[in-house]
Amino acid sequence: MHIPDGYLSPVTCAATYAIAVPLWAIGLRKVKMVLDEESLPFVASLTALSFIIMMFNIPIPGGTSGHAVGAVLLAILFGPWVSFISVSLALLIQALLFGDGGITTFAANSLGMAGAGAFGGYYLHKLFKRYRFAPFIAGWGGIVLSSFVIALLLGIQPLIAIDTKGKPLYFPFDLVTTVVALAGAHMLFFGIIEGVFTQLGYRFLLKIEPKLAKKRTTV
Template identity: 60%
Template sequence: MHIPDGYLSPETCVVTYAIVVPLWFYGFKRLKEKLNEETLPIVSALSALSFIIMMFNIPIPGGTSAHAVGAVAIAILFGPWVGFVSVSLVLLIQAVVFGDGGISTWAMNSLSMGFVGSFVGYYVFNMLKKYKFAPFVAGYIGIVCSAAFVGLILGIQPIFWTSNGHPEYFPFGLKVALPAMIGAHLIIGFAEGILTQIVYSLLGKKTERLA
């Protein structure tokens, strides 16, 4: 799901940074409110888990990839802002150190995997909280929505940025990008859902006590 440099127009990158930078500032504020000597090790461990599982990429036609994220697990335990910021920091390290994703697309990747995934998963979980498998459903829906958002942004690139009939950036339109991203993550979503369910079953009671 990481979008590399060069796949989005400069205009798209500028707009996503303009949207995400204020969200980062507010998210860091919320993160600082949550962190203490008891919560810091848990958030750090879950961020490390997110880092590891995102390194297992399955290529998708067009140059991006499918993988689990782990954002929803963090979001339902500590809140969506913590999930968003944690995944954003993981994505920055992956982009700088491993070249997974890009610097120009860091804001977009953070918006899709961090913000969309965390907030969708968090609210789905709270709607279904009384049911045993709410974490699984939240993780599944959260990552599919993240993938749909990536497919949408990639798919509009050739609509707006084409020169002499040739796409300047990502070459495939919505008819290819959306089914490719959503279809792959309808399968990957099971891994995300299972991960979220396991993490919540292990840590849910503990984090509720720390809240």
């Protein structure tokens, strides 16, 4: 789902940064309130794991790729703001060191993969927490929501950035194509992987460290 440089118009990039910057500021304050000596190693380890699994990009039709993220597991254990900041940091390192995702599109990638996934998955887990497979539902729903946001940002480019002949200046595929390709692939494949990862990871971490259940935070 990483959007490279050159795929989004300057207007889109500026708008996503205008939204993301104040959210990052709020998130950093939230992180300082939540993390302590006990939770920090878990957050750091899960952030590193998210970094690794996002590096395994699988090309899909529609000009982009798909992969698991790991944002939802962080969100349901430590709150969506911690997840948002942690996954955003992983995305920044990937963009700077590996060229996986762009610098101009960093805010867009963060809002999609880190923000939408974390908050969407967190509230889905709260909604279904009485059920045994709530983490799976949250993981699946969170990454599918992320894919919709990324698909939307890509798919609107032919509508907002064209030359005098009507040719797209940036990402060339329309919204229908991006939603079907990107969101469809995550609903049918990557979402299942994310759901299984979230379910197993959640159960395993609570088994080895039951205190994590008491450290879960609200927004």
